[in-house]
Amino acid sequence: MNSERWQKIKGLFDVAQEIPSAKREKFLDKACAGDVDLRREVENLLSSFENPTSFMEQPAAREVASLIIERNIIERNNDLESGRMLSHYRISSKIGEGGMGDVYLAKDTRLNRRVAIKLLSVELNKNENHLRRFVQEARAASALNHPNIITVYEIGEFEDTHFIAAEYIEGETLRERLSGELTLSEVLDITTQMASALSAAHKAGIVHRDVKPENVMIRREDNLVKVLDFGLAKLTEQQAISDEDATLAQVKTNPGVIMGTVAYMSPEQARGRQVDERTDIWSFGAVLYEMLAERQPFAGETLSDAIAAILKNEPAPLDENTPPELNRIIRKTLQKNADERYQTVKDLLLDLKNLKREVEFSEEIERSHTPSFAKSANAAATEPGENATAIQPAVSTQNSISPQTSSAEYVIGEVRKHKFVSFGLLAALVVALAAIGYFRFFATHSAAINSIAVLPFVNESGNADVEYLSDGMTETLISSLSQIPKLNVKARSSVFRYKGKDADVQTVGKELNVQAILNGTVVQRGQDLALHIELVDAQTEIVLWSADYKQPMANLVSLQNDITRDVSGKLKIKLSGTDEQKLAKTYTDNAEAYQLYLKGRYYWYRFPAKEFEKSRDYYQQAIDIDPTYALAYAGLAEYYGFGAALGVLPPDENWSKSEAATNKALALDDTLPDAHNALAGVKQFNNDPAGAERELRRAIELNPNYAEGRDHYAQDLTDAGRFEESLAQIKKVLELEPLSVRYNRGLALFFYRTRDYDRAIKQYQKTLELDPNDAYTHELLGNTYEQKGMQKEAVAEWSKALRLTEDNDAAAILERTFAASGFNVAVRSLWQRKLEQLNEKAKRGEFVPAMNFAFAYTRLADKEQAFAWLAKAERERNRLIFDVKLEPIYDSLRDDARFQDLLRRVGLLQ
């Protein structure tokens, strides 16, 4: 086609498409004047134009984007191409593959440096639970700062793919290094560095879980050892335990990876039990063994053979030239029973360092003196369980070399060579004994208890007045035990649902998912207090331990302390010095102040009953007796802050009182999460959202299990529109408190506010399974149905809520009007009635938050009144006002300029 002809076609087309098709024929007949081709061209164009299928309606990018969605999914199963950008990292090349995902060399385009990017594999990316855990763990690990631990720069997410950007190390893995020859001093050099890394991590409470040659890098330029992937194994591990199919699938798809990891797995890992730092000690031992023996200590043709070897077999003895001390170290790392291993890497590191010095020293001597000097060092340090007579205490060598080590009992001795044989025999015997002990150990009782629920102590005094004491002692024990890092202690609100109920141990254990249950009874007779406590295995119901205490009331504080100490001792959890200190912290030494505080707590938890206001007086009395009682101040701060925030107390001086109490509490002890939480509320209302966020983060940092603080944070985040972060916090709260009605409802409310009504409905229903009589949940579920347009369901839920709050009349009216006059009239009549009730309440002199009126008037479509009350609500300074941001009911006001002004004024997190 040439442009002249095209112009002609174009001209005809332009005219033809404007005229009705009936007249077109005639027009074209005339215009084309017998030019058949021309006519066909125009007709084709016209029919193409009139063809209704959409064509080029969306920009091309849209087409490509849908290709990308498709491609993205495929791509994640394939390698990333070089040059591809992942966030601000430009991928260069793939440098490794692992069970967790592939590793790429990339360039950080912002900082212009090379980094290693580890991409999480597709499988692992899928499960949100695993991901959250992974991110948590990786964050913790990234905080480690040690020359032998790889530096993590960033834990990021890009297009739903999680990745870790870490220091790029030019060198080889220990696996690669193992293919060559290693001298003894090289082995010791590498392993002491590894141990040093592990020791630093353990000190920070991080267990590696997957120590193996693939996870150790040796830098080319200086042989500096770097341990990689701290804590990441948790991800696959959890998956393996929780999901057998997934494991099988993984074995099928990636047998090499699994096998590679299995060889270094500790017996407790192989059994799928909880692990602690001693697992790393085992795996470390297995690596050390392999470095010396050039074979793995526990190997098998198949996965189950390998696991069986770990559980049952002893590794073949090492070369007889191996220094006995090294044999001893390995043996002590590869004890099947974790209690018989080195208990800390620190001890192991010490032994390694000593040995290393000796070996270096002996090699020095060897070079300068006797060429035949065995590269062996002997240690006479023996375990109590080992036969000390078989190995002589240290003797000097003939050369009279006194070792330059700090531990004088280690000496170098070629004279001792002849003892090796007997030592080997002995070692075998010790190992055999250990194996027997190991099996017996597992047959009779399990290892440390990692999760516990302290059920509310039963008050058997026959006097309800001392209920505060049984409740309070329970609570104190719970919060003390919560300080233990590796112990999962169910929070107060989860266990107090069992108060006064005769729940059996197994059921509770299952519902709360704990290994052990602590039961207690409290009897107060005159000035004496008697307690009986039992620690029960939740599965077998076997009483693991029980104790009786009898003390005068005056010793209440120390009694509480004794209980905490004894219980934590029975849980067999190793505690650091600081943990022990935390555990022993009492906040007051005065029994009377403590009792008053417990009374304060008791009434505090009576909320929403009006009695909760009594807590303030008790806290105050406790402070009067002990003015340094930080916890009591925190209680006061919480009281005023809570009252102010939720509009349950009149809006007088609450915020300033809360602030005063908070400052006092924090001045006495700045590690109280409750106080930071209360301060956050104060800051929020002093228009310092950033400050509020800092306080909340601090509270959570101080106690990551602090559900209350996380819940508060989640609400602030929701109000600020930071939904993803909020959801993460809410989910964490629910992990901590899966059975809490309040928190489950909170998640539903989140969905409602973000207008995901389907999810909201599901979650409300789930909440009602926990407590079918929770009126508030029924009301909120009704609101959600209303938004979905499910009017019948909405009315049903609302009337349930009304009946549960014993407003049967209102329920009846609602149902009747709905049946007779439809939904809108019914809603109006309901809110007319509610408004009257609010007015009556206010007339009686009770405080009614202005927001309640604002809401009622909005429901009644009385805009002017609604705005008048919103203005009042703003002056009241409670967080109910934040509701305006997301509550769908206020949508009817949203277009009004006054509403927009209000939104601007309400200070929220940024």
Place this chain on the structure above:
Amino acid sequence: MEHSADKSREIMRMLHEWSDGRREALEDLMPLVYNELRRQASRYLRRERIGHTLQTTALIHEAYLKLIEQRDVNWQNRAHFFGIAAQAMRRILVDYAKTRHREKRGGAGENLPLDEARFIAFKEKSIDLIALDEALTQLAKFDDQQARVVELRYFSGLSIEETAEVLKISPATVKRDWTIAKAWLKQEIGK
């Protein structure tokens, strides 16, 4: 878009270099555009919602705003910028489709797991960008203005009015050109 200013500057630089004849500049631009597309696509996925227009050409618009702000002398005028940007977008998007096409033929996309296939299910019947590109090249041979209208509208995402402004013709002309060009292209591709 924390680094949008940097990004805009980068885009302008690359577009300029490309228009000056440095062919690799387009290669440099590609990842930027792809990333933007991916970012949008992934957001789109996460919301699992259809009908939300992908503002992928927002990149170009943003860059242009910066251009005006900075009175960048490298660019003669708005039309120049958008002309180049549209051509670049066309090249990039078509190349993308080509790569994708090759992969598909290679079978990489064949065994999508079911749950992932679900995500793709909402995808509408897509236009064959490769064929469209070829047809557009044909069209340019006898009506360059129309081809440019298509580039600006379709590949750069400009509105009728914007296109008119860039090409310094009336919106009515753009509309007419756009209509007939679409009709012709559709017919051409359908052959």
